[in-house]
Amino acid sequence: MESDESVSDSTRPVDSGVTRLAYHNGSWINADDVCLSSRDPAVTQAVTAVERVRAYNGRLFELDRHLDRWQRTTKALDLTGLPSRPSLSRLIDEAIARNGAWLARQKEFGVLWFATPGTADSPTLVIDLYPIDSALIERRTRSGSLLVVTSVQQPPSACWSRNIKVRCRLHYYLADREARQTDSDAIGILVDSDGTVTESSIANLLIVEAGGVVCPPSDQILSGVSLQVVRELASEIGITWREQRISRERLAAAEEVLLTGTSCGIWFANSIDRSPLRAAGPVYQRLRSAFEGRVG
Known part of the structure; x- marks a missing residue:
């Protein structure tokens, strides 16, 4: 099974001569055969609950929080008949254990799992591993990313909650x-x-104003x-945090623009809509240092 290019932090798995095994509805099969x-409604209507968690130093980062969101998402999609939380956690551990030879050839990795309604009155569950493009992650955390504010509007929360993680990602x-x-x-x-x-x-997107962080509600x-x-790290090191809506003008005028996500944890924007390149700012550097302390 190939990595999703839209994720933008994962290389497509290359043939290393070692089979990567994935869990597929009770069986362990070649991941490329999933x-x-x-x-399946995942294909016809994009009904798919999904989670991705990466490892730091061989340990999965904040797995419990990912499982919390997983339960929230599967409940919202009414996906029943899936393994319990403890069983799913054990299957994730087993996926890692079964892929020791593949992992030995990876610098960094993550775990992806997703569920669909299936086609036989029982859901489909897949658990797979994926490689992480370490060079891309290092480039982003050191040099930042170019952001472009687009004309594409986020689907309204009246359609589905923005606080569940699904594979209906056409807007992205x-x-x-x-x-x-x-x-x-x-x-x-x-x-919006x-x-x-x-x-x-x-x-996720954050801005820095007057040395404090502002996050969309x-x-x-x-x-x-x-x-x-x-x-949490901002609170620990004394950086203020507010939730407010952020206009395009406010974004452009921000002292710093930060990004948070599974791939890098935290990194920064080096340009907004092709504005002059920016270097990493002091708030980013403090938060990045704190984050590295947490994962180290």
């Missing part, structure tokens, strides 16, 4: 496609119905696990 029926795809017309490495930022900015396909965005951790 497939879904064309009749379109935002990144629009952004990459400006620069091939750009990350697209979505807007009032024109304020929300998030990107791979990260929690009901406007996906509550990212890395975002939660960075908020």
